[in-house]
Amino acid sequence: MAARTHQALGGAATGSYEPPQTVLAVEPSSVMIAQRPAGAAPALEASAESLPLADDSADAVMALLTVHHWSDREAGIGELLTFDPDINHRFWLLEEYLPEAAAFDDTRAAAVDRLVTLLGGGARVETVPVPHDCTDGFLAAFWRRPEAYLAPEVRAGISLFAQTSDEVIRPGLARLSDDLSSGRWHQRHADLLDREALDVGYRLLVADL
Structure with a gap:
């Protein structure tokens, strides 16, 4: 997924997707900034709605799995890795086990077509399948490893659980x-066990502004 994102350029948070040429990261959470790896670009505690940069001072801007946290999408909108809520909320974890959490997420999620409009209507939308061994730690990264969601350290890195x-x-x-112990989950989702990647609704939007 990082390769797809770097190719589109031509993220802040914990720094999982930042290309090596990143100059500055912007992240509103001091907790997430503290988790950034050694050697990552310097990070400012600020928001997308009010970037601490002069106008026209950046060649490219990357925004990753963040728009559902913004209070003002019109003010924050460039290049986005986001998710299609209609697909993402059918993910087995949300649909079968956490429908109440998905309902809360619905109040914040932004439809992809709405984001395309905010980007001027000409954004390219690319599907970003999630590999079965994805290590990046976002919500659906463990779609083939359901036991991971029982680990507090995994949930600590996923905003839906934190909120x-x-x-x-x-x-x-x-x-x-219980379903993992009894084997019910594996019976119900046997079709996932041999898949290498899955479309869980993540979408890359690329626009020249």
Whole structure:
């Protein structure tokens, strides 16, 4: 996925997708900044809606899995790795175990066609399948490794878990644990076990502004 993103340029957060030529990262969360690897570009604690840069001072801007956190999409909108909520929210974890969390996410999610409009209507939309061994830690990265969602350290890096109450999350994870122990999950999702990659709704939008 990082290669696809770098190719489109021609992310902030924990720095998983930043190409080596990145000059500056912008991230509103001090927690995420603290998780950035050694040697990553310097990061400013700021928001997409109010970038701490002079107009026309950047050659390219990359925004990754972030637009659903913005309070003002019109002010924050360049190049996005985002998700199509209609597809993403059919992901088995959300549909079968955490529908309440998905309902909350629906209140923040941005439809891809709306983002294309905000980008001037000429953005290219590319499907970004997630490989089965993806190590980047976002919500659907573990689609073929369901036991990962039971690990607190995995959930700690996923915003949906951080922003949803334990009362909502705990029953769904208990059902997932039971289904893994009994083999029900593997029976229900046997079609996933030999797949190398899966379209879980992630989309790369590229626009020249």
